[in-house]
Amino acid sequence: MPNCPKCGNKESIPTRTFNVIVEPVKGERGMTERRVGMYTCAKCGTKFPTVISKQRYLIVAEEQLKAIQDELSSVKKGNEDLGAKVQGMAQQQREMEDAMDRTAKENEVKRLQAKLAELEEFVGYLRKEKGELEQKASRLR
Numbered sequence: 001m002p003n004c005p006k007c008g009n010k011e012s013i014p015t016r017t018f019n020v021i022v023e024p025v026k027g028e029r030g031m032t033e034r035r036v037g038m039y040t041c042a043k044c045g046t047k048f049p050t051v052i053s054k055q056r057y058l059i060v061a062e063e064q065l066k067a068i069q070d071e072l073s074s075v076k077k078g079n080e081d082l083g084a085k086v087q088g089m090a091q092q093q094r095e096m097e098d099a100m101d102r103t104a105k106e107n108e109v110k111r112l113q114a115k116l117a118e119l120e121e122f123v124g125y126l127r128k129e130k131g132e133l134e135q136k137a138s139r140l141r
């Protein structure tokens with residue numbers, strides 16, 4: 001609630017509101033849109049404006065914005081795919097471990113261990129990829 005600049009009376013409802021676009025000052029990028037309310041003091045009748053809210057706009061070329069949005073959505077998609085793969089690998093890893101517990105044959109155990117090591121390496125690689133994609137995605141947000 002703004003105060004009347006003359007008598008200090010609080011006013012809650014503007015008589016009218018309008019938007020003003022403010023050009024950037026030196027060193028600033030983009031535009032600021034201000035929502036301004038005009039108030040009339042109920043006590044002394046003074047009319048005064050108050051900025052109700054501000055919204056900043058950056059000017060970005062449409063192609064550039066589209067390219068950023070496309071890249072972000074493809075990164076998100078890739079991230080989801082990798083997440084599903086990592087989950088699948090972890091499931092396979094658990095299944096391999098169970099299979100190893102069950103089997104008594106030494107040859108079978110050796111074969112499974114080799115495959116497990118391979119899977120672990122791939123899971124490690126996928127996790128690294130996922131981390132990099134998440135970093136990339138967070139920079140684009």
Ligand SMILES: [Zn+2]
Nearest residue numbers: 004007041044
């Ligand atoms: Zn007043």
